[in-house]
Amino acid sequence: MNYRHAFHAGNHADVLKHLVLSRIFALLARKEAPYAYLDSHAGVGLYDLLEGPATRTGEWQQGIGRIWQASGRPALLENYLAAVQSLNPNGKLRYYPGSPELARHLSRPQDRLHFNEKHPEDGQLLKDNMRRDYRVAVHLGEGWHVPRALLPTPEKRVVLLIDPPFEQADELSRCVQSLKEAISRVRQSIAVIWYPIKDERQLKRFYQDLGKSGAPKLLRAELWIHPTDDAERLNGSGLVIANPPWGLEEELHSLLPWLAEQLAQSQGGWRLDWLIEESSTRST
Numbered sequence: 001m002n003y004r005h006a007f008h009a010g011n012h013a014d015v016l017k018h019l020v021l022s023r024i025f026a027l028l029a030r031k032e033a034p035y036a037y038l039d040s041h042a043g044v045g046l047y048d049l050l051e052g053p054a055t056r057t058g059e060w061q062q063g064i065g066r067i068w069q070a071s072g073r074p075a076l077l078e079n080y081l082a083a084v085q086s087l088n089p090n091g092k093l094r095y096y097p098g099s100p101e102l103a104r105h106l107s108r109p110q111d112r113l114h115f116n117e118k119h120p121e122d123g124q125l126l127k128d129n130m131r132r133d134y135r136v137a138v139h140l141g142e143g144w145h146v147p148r149a150l151l152p153t154p155e156k157r158v159v160l161l162i163d164p165p166f167e168q169a170d171e172l173s174r175c176v177q178s179l180k181e182a183i184s185r186v187r188q189s190i191a192v193i194w195y196p197i198k199d200e201r202q203l204k205r206f207y208q209d210l211g212k213s214g215a216p217k218l219l220r221a222e223l224w225i226h227p228t229d230d231a232e233r234l235n236g237s238g239l240v241i242a243n244p245p246w247g248l249e250e251e252l253h254s255l256l257p258w259l260a261e262q263l264a265q266s267q268g269g270w271r272l273d274w275l276i277e278e279s280s281t282r283s284t
């Protein structure tokens with residue numbers, strides 16, 4: 001386990017993932033019923049962009065750094081940016097929320113949050129960062145066990161983020177397996193898998209496996225900042241979202257072109273389509 005998210009916090013991939021998560025929380029908040037948020041590979045929850053690992057890569061400057069300074073930002077960014085703003089009340093960007101802190105900021109008193117992180121030091125940091133919130137449980141176990149360990153939850157609505165480091169060759173197929181386990185336990189789970197856009201051949205197989213996962217609906221949202229034909233670098237990233245809340249597809253249609261324009265490096269682009277077609281019944 002060499003991967004440390006602190007080197008990459010706030011980069012273009014985090015912006016995509018966290019913005020989409022923020023919209024999912026916003027759309028779920030249209031109903032009072034509580035939801036459970038499960039984060040199987042949670043990281044430490046909170047990052048300092050001006051000290052330590054983040055300063056060595058500076059990746060955030062081409063990610064949240066650009067968005068923070070952009071003019072004419074779409075209103076749909078509001079609650080994502082509010083979460084970042086809450087950590088930087090004087091307006092100068094220094095701290096960045098990982099997915100746990102974002103969830104904590106955007107969830108309501110009735111919601112429940114389960115964060116899992118296997119790396120012992122990062123897990124302890126996560127505990128320290130989250131300890132004052134009664135809604136939060138931090139687990140230090142195996143992320144791939146999260147769906148079978150925690151589902152179903154007492155809350156009927158479930159959001160599951162599967163965000164592994166992709167250090168090992170089998171992680172794409174383990175993501176599909178986790179998705180299947182989540183769906184088999186709670187069919188309407190909103191399961192979100194983040195994946196890197198690097199090796200197109202591997203992704204082709206991943207998409208095929210996802211198409212056969214049995215999820216009722218599966219939306220694919222991708223954003224790239226370089227042409228997608230170089231298997232050696234992170235050209236962009238994608239999210240597949242099982243059972244997206246009603247309205248998310250339309251929102252992403254307006255957000256992705258703007259994001260691609262803001263975050264492009266050598267060449268930006270995006271796509272949004274269904275890996276498993278939406279049926280006529282819709283619910284959150």
Ligand SMILES: C[S@@+](CC[C@H](N)C(=O)[O-])C[C@H]1O[C@@H](n2cnc3c(N)ncnc32)[C@H](O)[C@@H]1O
Nearest residue numbers: 005041042043098099118119142143163164165
């Ligand atoms: C991409 S980072 C997570 C970032 C976080 N979700 C966010 O958006 O802020 C992946 C995390 O998974 C952890 N990890 C690696 N292997 C794991 C495993 N088998 N189970 C649980 N966590 C694992 C790593 O230590 C790392 O903190």
